Amino acid sequence: MDVWIVDLDGERRALPAGAPCELLHLDYLTPVPTAPPVVRGVIQVRGQVVPVVDLRAPPERALHPGTPLVLIEVREGLRVALVVDRVHERAEESTADARPLDLAAALATLRPPGGR
Amino acid sequence: MAIDLTPEELHRLRSFFVEEAEEHLEAIERALAALEAMPSDGAAVSALLRKLHTLKGSAGTVGLDELSRSAHLAEDRVAAFRDGVRPPLQGEMQALIAAIEQIRRLVGGAARLVHGPPPMRTPPPPAGASPPEEWRGSERRAVESGQIRVEVEQVDEMMEAAGELVIDRARIARRLIDLDGCVRDLARARAALRSSVMELGPDAGGLGEVELELSDALAHLERATTGMGDDSEHLARTAQVLEEGLQRVRMMEVGRLFERLAGAVKEIARRTGKEVALATWGEQTAIDKAIGERVIDPLLHLLRNAVAHGIEPPAARVAAGKPGVGRVDLSARWRGSEIIIEVGDDGAGVDLDRMRAALVRAHHQTAAEAAALPDAVVVAAIFEHGLSTRDSADDLAGRGVGLDAVKETIERLGGAITCASTPGQGTRFTVRLPLTTAIIGGLLFKVGGHVYAVPASSVVDTAPIAAADFQSTPTGERLLLRGRALPLVRLGALLGEPSPPGSAMRRAAVVLDHEGLIFGLTCDKLIGPRQIVVKGLGPLLSSLPLYAGATISGAGKVQLILDVATLADHARRGVTLGARPTGSVGGPRVLLADDSRSVRETAALILLQAGYRVETVPDGWEAWELLQDRRFDLVLTDGEMPRLDGYDLTGHIRRHPDLRDLPVVVMTSRTVETGRTRALSCGADAFLAKPLRRQAILDAVAAALAAGRRSSG
Incomplete structure (x- = not known):
């Protein structure tokens, strides 16, 4: 099974096994005011709008053009572009030392900010 | 004869009705066939009852009273064995078939009235040609009147392709702008090469020929770019024609539905002795034709309920301190991938006591449980099957053909319906339907x-x-x-x-x-x-x-x-809540103007890596426009640019009351001395010679920012 290994906040993390992934580089980010803070904005991927999710610890770092993103289909109908520090060569790496990243669970806790 | 409608209105409404009635008849016949095959088919009985009920209401609305009576009769025949909770007897079945036959004749009569005489039968297709699988009456008529039927999916595919075309065209236009920039870069390089050749004279050797070849290639490129610009414009026009045409095929304005419904509301109000003012909004909202045609019945049902059961009689309203004329509103709007249609009234609201009693009667609840239910849950139960708070079989809304059928129809269209009600103040139904065209x-x-x-x-x-x-x-x-x-x-x-x-x-x-x-x-x-x-x-x-x-x-x-x-x-x-500030917290904001894409991208990268926030534009004019929109901490601009050059841009900035203290750094590939003199004389804070070096850019930007802060305190 294909497993993607990425660096996130200096740590090796394994992306969900079997989830279709694709490496992208940030071009233009559209901020989405009122969105939860981990959603840094949206980008377009082949004509569709995809949220850019940044799970790195605060303080928020500036996102430059060229920042690596992994496009992941978390579940049917939900695709996100995850901000990562770098992506490892899949073929050569062992997954043993990479902590699994439960993206679905991380996204499930997202709620639009309350009190509006 | 329906009152209060002009003959033209009535004619238009009837032509809509005939279209609708033919669809209902098809459904009625399908249900009838199912019932004949399996006399205990409860779903077929419900479908039959529902369709007959709708047909009766619609026919009554457009003043086709005989048809309305026939449908009522057929409905009674079905109700006879439905209420007996038993399969139909053979005699009952025959009587029903005869009643439906009568309805078909009357619909045919109405169609002739609307369309003129029906066309003759199509001659059999020539030998060898295979006839279409389903060659129904309506299609035959459509072909002869110069219309064709197209599968909805096919139109969808075309719409999607047209949508992509819009995006592609805009992308081509964008690339053309880049290409123009390249042509300018190349022209400048060629000019520089030429002056070198002149300076070198005999020492230039083969460089002169290279310069000539470059000239030719450049001229060619310029012609090609201009031609492509014309092509792109042409493509834009064609794409627009295509897109608008397809949109017309697939979409209709919701106002067309509203017209039909407004006529019905008048008629229902007249029959029930209510005084009602109907207000409509959002008539221009576009809705998919296929969905629009199917949502008419549910909306008609909601409006009937609003007038017949929601709005109180004038005397009761006045006694309750309300205006004697009831208000019903019907609105449509678009949100995201949905069309939202709302039907509201300022009547008595859902009778919560009766609803609770009905829940108990239907054995869903004990009286204590029903009493403990939150009002919103009780209101939502209005969509439950078989839960009717009115027992009267009046011909406006009775017989238990109720909101469950409305909900079912809307859900079949991929939509949803909700109800909100405040006792004494009114009821509002919200229908959400998917938007299929984008x-x-x-x-x-x-x-x-x-x-x-x-x-x-x-x-x-x-x-x-x-x-x-x-x-x-x-x-x-x-x-x-x-x-x-x-x-x-x-x-x-x-x-x-x-x-x-x-x-x-x-x-x-x-x-x-x-x-x-x-x-x-x-x-x-x-x-x-x-x-x-x-x-x-x-x-x-x-x-x-x-x-x-x-x-x-x-x-x-x-x-x-x-x-x-x-x-x-x-x-x-009346308040605007501040939202979370967006955008990355980061360094000073730099506006970078240069007509060379490679310079723009290189300089932007160097600045971004050093922690600045950078916005890039291809000429001085766009820079000037952006300065009106947004606050920047520094402008880094090329000297020579089309439309508005960097020197004039600097002059504009210095003369503007709000911008005059903004630090400006000018870059130029002119000889160091003339560039510096010109940049500083028009008010720039610093000057950078091209080709650019990383450290020189960072030093000049940092120094200009520091100086700017000092001078502005």
């Missing part, structure tokens, strides 16, 4: 450097505004426009975007109409109307109330579409 007219504008859109159908006016146009009132800020004081939404504050500096800046207002509420929306700059392809924001963000969707610009940037209903809520409340 090109709308939008008005685009900028706030805080980002482009946003609103549906053009909600825009009533746009105007430039100045500080003097705002007025503070106890209930919030107002915008004075053409003699009116409008509620106001300051979009910059709502979106958490910093406003551009200074009150002298050009600003603009968009005036919107949401269900009769006229309000103003401030923005930094209007861009203009565009046909936009609507995309959803996806499950993660679709719950944000502020957005109705997004669209993608020609340059591939996502632009957010604002939800007019949410903006109207903010305008109504």
Whole structure:
């Protein structure tokens, strides 16, 4: 099974096994005011709008053009572009030392900010 | 004869009715066949009853009273064995078939009235040609009148392709701009080469020939680029024709449905002795034809309920302190991937006691349980099967053919329905239907450097505004426009975007109409109307109330579409809540202007890596425009650029009251001495010689920023 290994906040993390992934580089980010803070904005991927999710610890770092993103289909109908520090060569790496990243669970806790 | 309708109105309504009746007849015949095959088929009995009921109501509405009576009779025949909870007897079945035959004759008669005599039978197809599998009457008629039937899926595919074409065209236009930049870069390089050749004279050797070849190639490239520009324009026009044509094929304005429904409301009010004023909004909202035709029945049912059961008789209303004339409203609007249609009345509201009693009667609940249920749950039970609070079999809404059927129809269309009710104040049904076509007219504008859109159908006016146009009132800020004081939404504050500096800046207002509420929306700059392809924001963000969707610009940037209903809520409340400030917290903001793409990208990368925030533009004019919209800490500009060069840009900045202290660094490839002299004489803080070196850029920018801070205190 294909497993993607990425660096996130200096740590090796394994992306969900079997989830279709694709490496992208940030071009233009559209901020989405009122969105939860981990959603840094949206980008377009082949004509569709995809949220850019940044799970790195605060303080928020500036996102430059060229920042690596992994496009992941978390579940049917939900695709996100995850901000990562770098992506490892899949073929050569062992997954043993990479902590699994439960993206679905991380996204499930997202709620639009309350009190509006 | 229906009263209060002109002959023209009646004729139009009847032609709609005939279309509708033919579909109902098909469904009735299918149900009848199912019932014949299996006499205990309860679903067929319900379907039959429902369709006959609808047909009866619709026929009555357009004054086809004989047809209405026949449908009533057929309905009675079905009800006889439905109420007996047994399969139909043979005699009952025969009587029903005869009654339906009578309905068919009457519908045929109505069709002749509307369309003229029916066409003769189509001759059999020539030998060898295979006839279409289903060659039904309506299709035959359509072919002979010069119309064709097209599968909805096919139109959808074409619409999608047309949508992509819009995006592709815009992308080509964008690439052409880049290509123009390349041509200019090359021309400049060739000029430099030529002057070198001149200086070198005989020492130039083969360089002279290289220069000539370059000249030829450049001329060729210029011709090709110009030709491509013309082609792109042509493509844009064709794409627009295609797109609009397809839109017309697939979509209709909801106003067409509303016309039919308005006639029905008048008629129902007359029959029930109610006084009702109907208000409609959003007639221009486009709806898929296929969905529009199917949603008519459920809406008619909701309106009948509103008039017959919601609105009280005039005397009761006056006694309750309400105006004698009841109010029913019908509105449509678009939000994201949905059309929202609302039917509201200011009548008595859902009778919660009767609803609770009905829940107990239906054995769902004990009396104590029903009493403990929250009101909202009791109201929601109105859609449950077999739960009818009225027992009378009047011909407007009775016989238990109720809101469960409405809900079922709407859910079959992929939609949803909800009900909200306040005792004594009224009831509101909200129907959500999927939007299948995705090109709308939008008005685009900028706030805080980002482009946003609103549906053009909600825009009533746009105007430039100045500080003097705002007025503070106890209930919030107002915008004075053409003699009116409008509620106001300051979009910059709502979106958490910093406003551009200074009150002298050009600003603009968009005036919107949401269900009769006229309000103003401030923005930094209007861009203009565009046909936009609507995309959803996806499950993660679709719950944000502020957005109705997004669209993608020609340059591939996502632009957010604002939800007019949410903006109207903010305008109504008279307060604009500050949102979380967006954008990365980061270093100073640099505006970088250079007509060479490679210089732009190199310098931007160097600055970004050093922690600056950078916005790039290809010439001085765009830089000047952007300076009106957004606050920057420093301008880094090329000296020689088309439209407005860097020296004139610097001069403009120095003469502007709000911008004159802005640090400016000018880059140039001219000889060091002339470049420096010219840059400094027009007011630049520093000068950089090209080719650029990383450290030189960073030093010059840092020094200019430091000096700027000192001078402005």
